[in-house]
Amino acid sequence: MPSNIEIQKEGRLKGGPLHVMYRYIKAFERYTKRNIIVYYSGFLFVDANTGIQEEDMNGFMSAVHKMDKEKGLDLFLHTPGGLVSATEGIGNYLKERYEAFMEGICRN
Numbered sequence: 334m335p336s337n338i339e340i341q342k343e344g345r346l347k348g349g350p351l352h353v354m355y356r357y358i359k360a361f362e363r364y365t366k367r368n369i370i371v372y373y374s375g376f377l378f379v380d381a382n383t384g385i386q387e388e389d390m391n392g393f394m395s396a397v398h399k400m401d402k403e404k405g406l407d408l409f410l411h412t413p414g415g416l417v418s419a420t421e422g423i424g425n426y427l428k429e430r431y432e433a434f435m436e437g438i439c440r441n
Contacts, residue, residue: 387422
């Protein structure tokens with residue numbers, strides 16, 4: 334994975350840094366063959382509400398709702414902070430969702 338400076342340089346030549354990051358994320362997804370969620374908060378502006386909040390749980394639940402649990406999940410978080418309880422709740426939810434599937438496979 335390139336550094337932020339390398340992404341910025343490549344972005345100036347190839348459609349901007351977000352376009353470059355999207356390409357790397359898609360390449361990672363093809364490599365791992367797993368579902369992927371990339372969560373950015375406070376990407377452009379940082380204030381008291383840009384970190385992970387309790388309300389973000391709804392977004393994560395919506396994002397994984399139709400994902401194939403058999404594929405597993407990779408999660409990337411890029412955030413200037415937020416509520417520890419919200420991050421922990423999201424992590425526990427995702428772990429339960431994917432572990433429950435894996436336990437079902439292991440029991441069969």
